[in-house]
Amino acid sequence: MHITVIGTGYVGLVAGAGLADFGMDVICVDKDSQKIGLLNQGKLPFYEPGLKELVERNYQNGRLSFSTDLKAAVERSLVIFLGVGTPSDGEGGVDLSAVQEVAMEIARYLNDYKVIVTKSTVPVGTNRWLKALIDEHKTVEVDVDVVSNPEFLREGSAVEDFMRPNRLVLGSDSPRALAIVKDIYRPLYLIETPFVETTLETAEMIKYASNAFLATKISFINEVANLCEKVGADVHAVAKAMGLDRRIGSKFLHPGPGYGGSCFPKDTHAFALMGRQHGARLHIVDAVIEVNARQRANTLLKLQNALGGDLKDQVVAILGLSFKPNTSDIREAPSIFLVKALLEQGAVVRCYDPTAMEEFKRLYSGDTVYYASNPYDAAKGAAALVILTEWNEFRNLDMQEIRRVMANKERAPAVLDMRNIYDPAKMVAMGFHYDCIGRPVPKGI
Ligand SMILES: NC(=O)c1ccc[n+]([C@@H]2O[C@H](COP(=O)([O-])OP(=O)(O)OC[C@H]3O[C@@H](n4cnc5c(N)ncnc54)[C@H](O)[C@@H]3O)[C@@H](O)[C@H]2O)c1
Numbered sequence: 061m062h063i064t065v066i067g068t069g070y071v072g073l074v075a076g077a078g079l080a081d082f083g084m085d086v087i088c089v090d091k092d093s094q095k096i097g098l099l100n101q102g103k104l105p106f107y108e109p110g111l112k113e114l115v116e117r118n119y120q121n122g123r124l125s126f127s128t129d130l131k132a133a134v135e136r137s138l139v140i141f142l143g144v145g146t147p148s149d150g151e152g153g154v155d156l157s158a159v160q161e162v163a164m165e166i167a168r169y170l171n172d173y174k175v176i177v178t179k180s181t182v183p184v185g186t187n188r189w190l191k192a193l194i195d196e197h198k199t200v201e202v203d204v205d206v207v208s209n210p211e212f213l214r215e216g217s218a219v220e221d222f223m224r225p226n227r228l229v230l231g232s233d234s235p236r237a238l239a240i241v242k243d244i245y246r247p248l249y250l251i252e253t254p255f256v257e258t259t260l261e262t263a264e265m266i267k268y269a270s271n272a273f274l275a276t277k278i279s280f281i282n283e284v285a286n287l288c289e290k291v292g293a294d295v296h297a298v299a300k301a302m303g304l305d306r307r308i309g310s311k312f313l314h315p316g317p318g319y320g321g322s323c324f325p326k327d328t329h330a331f332a333l334m335g336r337q338h339g340a341r342l343h344i345v346d347a348v349i350e351v352n353a354r355q356r357a358n359t360l361l362k363l364q365n366a367l368g369g370d371l372k373d374q375v376v377a378i379l380g381l382s383f384k385p386n387t388s389d390i391r392e393a394p395s396i397f398l399v400k401a402l403l404e405q406g407a408v409v410r411c412y413d414p415t416a417m418e419e420f421k422r423l424y425s426g427d428t429v430y431y432a433s434n435p436y437d438a439a440k441g442a443a444a445l446v447i448l449t450e451w452n453e454f455r456n457l458d459m460q461e462i463r464r465v466m467a468n469k470e471r472a473p474a475v476l477d478m479r480n481i482y483d484p485a486k487m488v489a490m491g492f493h494y495d496c497i498g499r500p501v502p503k504g505i
Contacts, residue, residue, distance in 0.1 A: 061085065061244065064133040065141040066162050068095055068126065070218060070322070070389070071179050071211045072143025073104075074111060078222040079141075080118035082247045087133040088126050099126040107388040107415040110219040130162075134169040139240060141177045143211075148326040152333040154183050163190050166204075167197035174204050175237040179211045181267050181327060183334055187231070187260040205237035208260045210267035215321070216386030227254045231263025268331040272345050275324045277312035279351035285315035285498025286358070295498030296480065315497040317394040317448055317478040318355035320383035325352070325392040356397045359446065359478055362495050363402075366444055366474035372406035375467060377442035379435050380449025380479075381413035381420045388415040390423075394478070395448050399424060412438035414451055440465045443474065450479035459490055472504070 061084050065076035068090040076088035090096050095105045102119070104112055118124035127133060134140060144158035159180060166176065176194070178187055191206045198204070208231035213221035228248055232238045238257060242249070249255065256266070285295040295315050303310025319325070328349050335342035367374050383393035390396060395411070402409050403424075412432040413420070421431065432438035435454065439445050439462045447454055459475075459482070466473035474493040475482070484501040487494035494501055 061139065062137045063087070063139045063141065063244070064089055064130075064137040065143055066090070066130065066133075067143035067145065067158070067180070068092075068099060068105070069143060069145060070106065070108065070215055071213065072141070073099075073115070074108065074213060074218045074222050075141055075143055075179055075211070077111065077114040077118055077124060078219070079244065080124035081114060081223070082244065084123065084244060086118075086124050087137070088124065089128065089130050089133045090126075091128060091130075093128050096126045096128050107386075108215065108218050109386055114219055130165050131169045134166055134174070135171050137174070138172075139175045139177060139244065140166060141179055141209075143179045146180045146182055146326075148329060152329040154181075154326070154330045156182065156186065159186065159190065160193065163193045164197055167194045168199065170194070170198045170200050170202055170204065173202055175207060175234075175240050176204060177207045177209045177241055179209055181210060181271075181323065182208075182264060183330055184261050184264040184268070187264060205232065205234035206260065207232040207234075207237050207241050208263035209241065210263060212267070212270065215389050216384060224248075224251065225253055227256055229256045229258070229263050229266050231258045231260045233260065268327055268334070271323055271327040272331045272342070272348065274312050275319055275328050275352070276344060276348045278314075278316070278319045278324075279348040279355070281313045282315050282318065282355045282497075283351055288498040292500050293498075294500060298498075315480065316355075317359045317398075317497075318352045320392040320394050320396075322383075322389060322391040328352075356394055358497075359394065359398055359448070359476065360401050362476055363398075363444055363446065363474075366476060366493055366495060368471070371402060373408065374444070375408045375410065375442045376402055377432075377438040377440075377445040377466075378409060378411040379413075379438060379445065379447045379454050380451055381411060382416035382449055382451075385449055385451045388419055390416050390419045393448075395420070396423065398446065398448065399429060403428065410438045410440070410442060413449065414453060436461055436465055441467050443467045443469075443471070444476060445474070446476040446478060447481065448478055450481055455481050459487070459492075463490060463492065 063084045063086045065072050065088045068088045076086045080086040098105050147155050149155040187206045187208045194204050210229055288295040299313040302308050303313055332342050332345045381395040399409055410430040412435050417431050472491055472493045477496040480496045488502050
């Protein structure tokens with residue numbers, strides 16, 4: 061079966077390569093000719109574990125190709141997957157211009173019956189609007205059906221999540237379209253992936269409700285962590301014991317510097333707005349957003365506390381720029397908020413990340429921020445070191461060496477462990493001013 065996937069970002073490229081691996085003939089189309097150029101040279105535009113191998117394998121066996129020519133791709137394909145971006149419109153809503161642009165182009169190039177499968181995250185009602193838009197602008201009298209197939213992959217384990225999802229959600233009014241899409245996903249059916257077949261609106265809602273719920277767990281445990289600090293309790297033991305209750309589950313109960321990434325921030329805002337627009341305000345989601353904003357500010361407060369208030373001319377090292385480990389994605393990452401605040405306050409920033417520094421340089425050039433060659437280089441001369449992303453390579457640093465290279469003037473060098481990866485007692489015993497989230501820290505010796 062011939063398939064087009066529009067958008068070669070995290071979702072589109074993983075879906076395109078994954079569907080090719082399922083035996084489909086896939087053309088991935090993007091309007092970004094630079095991206096397509098890179099892909100045609102065998103290079104990936106971003107880092108995602110396992111994706112290079114998957115792309116290479118299917119490119120070489122001829123089932124996967126890359127193009128900017130949407131017309132040719134649409135004409136050839138029975139099924140068209142949408143993986144274009146749906147960023148925030150800056151006012152809490154969703155910018156659907158890429159979806160609209162693509163819909164208009166599809167309408168123009170229609171030559172036969174097509175199934176449009178929306179993987180992009182879109183507000184409830186968008187898929188119905190999309191079909192109406194294409195029907196209104198098509199130049200040939202052929203049928204088009206839409207299927208809402210929200211994507212739940214996690215960056216950092218996107219390939220595994222696509223190939224072995226917890227569930228597949230398919231929303232549509234059309235039994236014909238559903239049958240075609242189910243056929244495409246037959247390999248998942250064979251490994252007993254649960255398929256949830258539902259309406260367009262319900263499928264769209266499932267995506268937002270799922271992301272909002274996960275964000276709620278994060279904001280919840282962050283608030284619990286902050287209370288733990290006040291009363292001397294250990295949030296890790298609390299989260300572990302909570303998670304052992306199967307009704308709660310252990311996932312997404314890790315305190316940190318606030319959630320970031322390309323999905324949770326924009327999706328929670330969009331969901332909250334949807335609630336207000338439809339007269340069914342989502343009070344919990346509103347609170348989740350507010351708690352997350354406070355949590356982002358919390359890192360700065362802790363840093364000010366560690367450095368005696370004034371950050372002017374203080375050297376601060378940041379380990380971890382990506383919003384989570386195993387990705388180069390920095391969208392809405394806590395690092396962006398921290399670096400901005402630090403520079404505003406006159407601090408000197410030295411940072412290191414295994415994969416995200418090139419991305420970060422687009423926001424802050426090497427003249428504004430120092431990009432280190434490794435964690436020890438970042439720590440050189442720093443009064444404080446902040447661990448923002450729990451990359452594995454940060455879990456076992458030689459802390460004696462870190463302490464040696466940091467500034468050791470009138471106060472002990474500070475380590476702010478926003479992912480709780482070091483043992484507070486050991487860090488204090490080594491002579492650091494150590495702080496973390498929601499765990500008791502022994503007094504210095
Ligand atoms: N990134 C994730 O982890 C994730 C997970 C689940 C769902 N989603 C959703 O999937 C969608 C895509 O997310 P992403 O992270 O892959 O985005 P992305 O920004 O990485 O990629 C989007 C791609 O679409 C392309 N594009 C935009 N307009 C186009 C057009 N008119 N024609 C052709 N190509 C066009 C862009 O050039 C870009 O390459 C979003 O709706 C997002 O919310 C993302």
